[in-house]
Each structure stands twice: as structure tokens, then as C-alpha cells.
Amino acid sequence: MPTPDSTALPSAVELLQRLIQFDTSNPPGQERECALWLKALLDDHGIANDLLHPPGMPERPSLVARVPGRGDAPPLLLQGHIDVVGVHGQRWNRDPFAGETAEGCVWGRGAVDMKGGLTMMLHALLRAHHSPQPPPGDLILAAVADEEMGGRQGAAHLVYEHPHLFDGVKHAFGELGGFTVHIRGHRFYPIMVAEKHICRIRVTFLGQGGHGSQIHRDTAMSRAARSLRRMERRHPPFKIVDATRSMLEGMMEVMSTREATVLRMAMNPATTGMALAMMGNQTRRMLEPMFRDTISPTIITGGQQENAVPSEVQLLLDCRLLPGSTQSDIVRQVMSLVGDNAEVHVERYEDGPPTVDMTLLPYLSNLLETADPGSKAIPFMVAGGTDAKWFHNLGIDTYGFTPMRLPDNLNFMALFHGPDERIPIDALNFGTALMHQAVNNYRG
Ligand SMILES: [Zn+2]
CATH class of the missing domain: 3.30.70.360 (Alpha-Beta Plaits)
Incomplete structure (x- = not known):
């Protein structure tokens, strides 16, 4: 892929292909190459960013970038992880780290968990930076290491050692939410609001x-x-x-x-x-x-x-x-x-919040239901854990929002951590457009 010049915005597909080509399987993680590429991309576009890693662990950096807003809303955090689970013992029909496009999909480890979602966030950040009108509040992107092994080297490090980076943030968008679930002929969009x-x-x-x-x-x-x-x-x-x-x-x-x-x-x-x-x-x-x-x-x-x-x-x-x-x-x-x-x-x-914040739910539901008329957005609790728990220590409530409109015949949940992980290009573009809208109209 050619290096972008300061004005050209790479497409979501191009960004995702490139992200997949870094093998960030965790363990061991090795997020460094991927994070350095992200940093170079943001530097080229003139977006302020920092690479931060735990002491003595330069191979495990996380990146935090910020586009200043116009002060009409609190800062909004987009948090996504750059590590992926490994492919050991799985039979793939395509190279999991080539980032190929075929059959209307981008293929590879991380396509849905969660380099696809990270792509939507990254694209929204680039677009906000180049837009003539700044976003309502500061837009912060945290592309973190180590989520798949619990997040201690990634999100937890940021939260405990660099909390000032997130001053004033009330809400974050994160993984696990906004994708179509087909039940008995109905299309639902679960939005993750809580985790166990x-x-x-x-x-x-x-x-x-x-x-x-x-x-x-x-x-x-x-x-x-x-x-x-x-x-x-x-x-x-x-x-x-x-x-x-x-x-x-x-x-x-x-x-x-x-x-x-x-x-x-x-x-x-x-x-x-x-x-x-x-x-x-x-x-x-x-x-x-x-x-x-x-x-x-x-x-x-x-x-x-x-x-x-x-x-x-x-x-x-x-x-x-x-x-x-x-x-x-x-x-x-x-x-x-x-x-x-x-x-x-x-x-x-790990103590969890005893109650769940759902204040942003109507806002996000409305975006999804408008983008896919006839569908219904619902709150959802994930059985597993994500980095949301770390950011919650700073009083930040994460909503699972990496939107994807998916066809009925795709067994989406089987793609998470599974072989032949892939994302339909239509779904990626749907999410990229919605992420941009969600960021632009956020008022806290
Ligand atoms: Zn994930």
C-alpha cells in the first residue's frame, strides 16, 4: 500500500488490510510493528499521538491519539485493541495474515476481533482531523495492546499510569456491539453496555x-x-x-x-x-x-x-x-x-460496577435503527470481559459500538477467534459511515 500523503484519506478496506498484515497474535503480542505503523500514519496526517508501553516492555506499546474538538461536548474515547488471538491448530482457507479481499470480504485474523472495529475508529479520527469543522469534543483514539490476555500491559497500563490522557471523558465506544443478530426473522443490534x-x-x-x-x-x-x-x-x-x-x-x-x-x-x-x-x-x-x-x-x-x-x-x-x-x-x-x-x-x-449506565443507549440505538430501517437496537451484556472494565476505573462507560450490517447466512459469532475470520466489505463500510456519524453528533 502506498504511504498516504497529507490529504488523501485511505479507504477503510485499505486500512484494515494493512492492520491484518501485522501478526499481533497474543501471546506473545508483538504489537510494536503495528503500533509504529499506526504512529507513522497519524504523524503523516499531522495528528498528535503517543506510544506508551509498560516499563521494560517496548514490544508492547499502545497508542493514544487526539484530535481537538470545538468544545461543544466532553471528549469522546474510541478504544480498540491491536492484538489478536493466535491461529494455532486452526485450518484456514486463506492466509490469516495476508489481508486478502475475496468473495466480498476482507479475510484475516482480527477482521472482526477487532481490527475491523479499530479501522472504523481510525477512519473516523482521520476524517474528523481533515474535516473543515472540528468534532464536537476532543476525539481520542486508544489503540491498545494485550486485550486478548486481559489487558494488563495495554489498557490497564494507560488507565493506571497515564490517566490524565482521559480527563473529562464520560463515554467510550469499544468492541462488541452494533452488529446484526437475526432472530426469528427480526434484525437486532445488540449494544454492549455491561460485562460480567x-x-x-x-x-x-x-x-x-x-x-x-x-x-x-x-x-x-x-x-x-x-x-x-x-x-x-x-x-x-x-x-x-x-x-x-x-x-x-x-x-x-x-x-x-x-x-x-x-x-x-x-x-x-x-x-x-x-x-x-x-x-x-x-x-x-x-x-x-x-x-x-x-x-x-x-x-x-x-x-x-x-x-x-x-x-x-x-x-x-x-x-x-x-x-x-x-x-x-x-x-x-x-x-x-x-x-x-x-x-x-x-x-x-475483579470487582465490577454494581449498576450499568445506559444513558447513551437511545442515541446509539437511533443511529442504528435509522441506518437499517425495521431493525431494533437492544442493550446487551457480554459473558466475557473486555477492556471496558479498565476504563471504567476512570469513570468511563464503554458502549459496544463497531456497527456491522450482516446478512442472515453468516455465522458471525463463529468468526470470533475462529478459522477463516473475515468481514463483509459492505459491513465494514456501513460501520465506518456510522462511526463517523456517531462521533460527529455526540453531545455527551
Ligand atoms: Zn476483541
């Missing part, structure tokens, strides 16, 4: 160990096994939080009476389970984590020697909590599943 918070719990099962030639009963191993079985059958209770209720209400507005009845049932914890069972598998998979805290066993360790029964087995639990759920809530749940002769230890707990 993480609690990692280590359980140590204890039991009599001994020689492998003997018969042992009720060992640490069998206690762990019984607990795992219980975890498969028994889950934390259903809870209806504001973001979920508001999502269901939005969906009910456009769905048929029969469909709305099921959603109404879902809003009552006593009948949530029944309602979920009445939904299709795909819908259920997507919605169920919004109704309860979850406990997922992820790592089991125990035994070192072939002929010795271990007296200790450890199980790591990845727990995800709804807004308002606490550490003691989830510990109580885990204790009820693991029984006696087990020690429960919280390894990591």
Missing part, C-alpha cells in the same frame, strides 16, 4: 493417598470427580439484572405475542429456566449467561507419579459474575458444590 466480572477460584480436594497397587476409596481424585458432576447439573440461581430486563423489553417490542410471552417468562427467575428451554439452542447459548453467575472448571491438576494415589487434587474454576453479584455470593455457591474435605481459595477477583 471475573472471579477465579482454586479448590483443593483432600483425601487419603497411598500406593497405587492398593484399593483406595473416597480419594481426593474421586471427590474432585463428584464435584465436577455436580457442577454440570447444578448452576447458580437465575437473577434478572437491569441490562437483561431492558434487553428483553426491547426484544418484546418487535416480537410476536407468542414470542413475547416466552421473553416475559424469562424475566421471572422462577420461570427463566423454562423460557430458556423453549428457545432455540443458539439463542439460549447467547442469552443464558446474562441470567446467572457461571462456574466453569478449566484446569485440573493432581498426581505426579504413576504408582502413587495423590492426597491432593486441585481444580481451577473460572467464574463469571453478573453486575451486583459479589465474591461471597460465588464462594457460597462453590462451597455448596465441592462438599467437605475441600479448601476454597479465591485467586483473583
Whole structure:
């Protein structure tokens, strides 16, 4: 791709192709080359920017750029990550780091998660800078490292070491939101307004160990096994939080009476389970984590020697909590599943906001519903975590807004972290246009 001169605006497709060509797979990340390219691009266009990295980690820079606004709105943050997940063990039909265009799509790792979204933000920033009229408030772009491994080297570093860069920011646009979800003939645009918070719990099962030639009963191993079985059958209770209720209400507005009845049932914890069972598998998979805290066993360790029964087995639990759920809530749940002769230890707990800000929701919903007439925008909570949690420490509320109008036949969610990741060029251009509008009309 030719280097842009100071006036020519590269197209969204060109920007995305170039971003994909940097292999920023995390681990190890290696965002440096990509960040340096971004810096050179912004320098060429005369946009003020800084590369910032944690002490002793020059390979992990994040970039923060700013276009001054005219003072009619608070500064607005566009935050996106430049790292991607790896492609190890996946079969791709195209080179994941070539940034090819084919079949109406841009192909490659990061096309949807989230170099595509970052492209929309970058394009909006360039356009704001070259526009005769400055944006309403300062426009800040944070292109950060390390999101896929938790963000400590990226967003967290910016938030804790350079918080002044975000003075006065109330809202951010980030990943996971504004793309079409087709449900029973309706087009929804979920906008991420909340995420679950993480609690990692280590359980140590204890039991009599001994020689492998003997018969042992009720060992640490069998206690762990019984607990795992219980975890498969028994889950934390259903809870209806504001973001979920508001999502269901939005969906009910456009769905048929029969469909709305099921959603109404879902809003009552006593009948949530029944309602979920009445939904299709795909819908259920997507919605169920919004109704309860979850406990997922992820790592089991125990035994070192072939002929010795271990007296200790450890199980790591990845727990995800709804807004308002606490550490003691989830510990109580885990204790009820693991029984006696087990020690429960919280390894990591990230507190989340107990309530969810939705003030910008009408604004963003209106943009989406106007751009795709007949569609319905709804708030959404992600089951996983994003960098939104770090920026929230500065009082910044992130909305998932990287808009994409998608056809019904594309299994979009399977593209995240999956093989043959790609974004339809139409969807990329749709999002680029909407990002520009959203930035230009933002009033705080
Ligand atoms: Zn992502």
C-alpha cells in the first residue's frame, strides 16, 4: 500500500488490510510493528499521538491519539485493541495474515476481533482531523495492546499510569456491539453496555493417598470427580439484572405475542429456566449467561507419579459474575458444590460496577435503527470481559459500538477467534459511515 500523503484519506478496506498484515497474535503480542505503523500514519496526517508501553516492555506499546474538538461536548474515547488471538491448530482457507479481499470480504485474523472495529475508529479520527469543522469534543483514539490476555500491559497500563490522557471523558465506544443478530426473522443490534466480572477460584480436594497397587476409596481424585458432576447439573440461581430486563423489553417490542410471552417468562427467575428451554439452542447459548453467575472448571491438576494415589487434587474454576453479584455470593455457591474435605481459595477477583449506565443507549440505538430501517437496537451484556472494565476505573462507560450490517447466512459469532475470520466489505463500510456519524453528533 502506498504511504498516504497529507490529504488523501485511505479507504477503510485499505486500512484494515494493512492492520491484518501485522501478526499481533497474543501471546506473545508483538504489537510494536503495528503500533509504529499506526504512529507513522497519524504523524503523516499531522495528528498528535503517543506510544506508551509498560516499563521494560517496548514490544508492547499502545497508542493514544487526539484530535481537538470545538468544545461543544466532553471528549469522546474510541478504544480498540491491536492484538489478536493466535491461529494455532486452526485450518484456514486463506492466509490469516495476508489481508486478502475475496468473495466480498476482507479475510484475516482480527477482521472482526477487532481490527475491523479499530479501522472504523481510525477512519473516523482521520476524517474528523481533515474535516473543515472540528468534532464536537476532543476525539481520542486508544489503540491498545494485550486485550486478548486481559489487558494488563495495554489498557490497564494507560488507565493506571497515564490517566490524565482521559480527563473529562464520560463515554467510550469499544468492541462488541452494533452488529446484526437475526432472530426469528427480526434484525437486532445488540449494544454492549455491561460485562460480567471475573472471579477465579482454586479448590483443593483432600483425601487419603497411598500406593497405587492398593484399593483406595473416597480419594481426593474421586471427590474432585463428584464435584465436577455436580457442577454440570447444578448452576447458580437465575437473577434478572437491569441490562437483561431492558434487553428483553426491547426484544418484546418487535416480537410476536407468542414470542413475547416466552421473553416475559424469562424475566421471572422462577420461570427463566423454562423460557430458556423453549428457545432455540443458539439463542439460549447467547442469552443464558446474562441470567446467572457461571462456574466453569478449566484446569485440573493432581498426581505426579504413576504408582502413587495423590492426597491432593486441585481444580481451577473460572467464574463469571453478573453486575451486583459479589465474591461471597460465588464462594457460597462453590462451597455448596465441592462438599467437605475441600479448601476454597479465591485467586483473583475483579470487582465490577454494581449498576450499568445506559444513558447513551437511545442515541446509539437511533443511529442504528435509522441506518437499517425495521431493525431494533437492544442493550446487551457480554459473558466475557473486555477492556471496558479498565476504563471504567476512570469513570468511563464503554458502549459496544463497531456497527456491522450482516446478512442472515453468516455465522458471525463463529468468526470470533475462529478459522477463516473475515468481514463483509459492505459491513465494514456501513460501520465506518456510522462511526463517523456517531462521533460527529455526540453531545455527551
Ligand atoms: Zn476483541
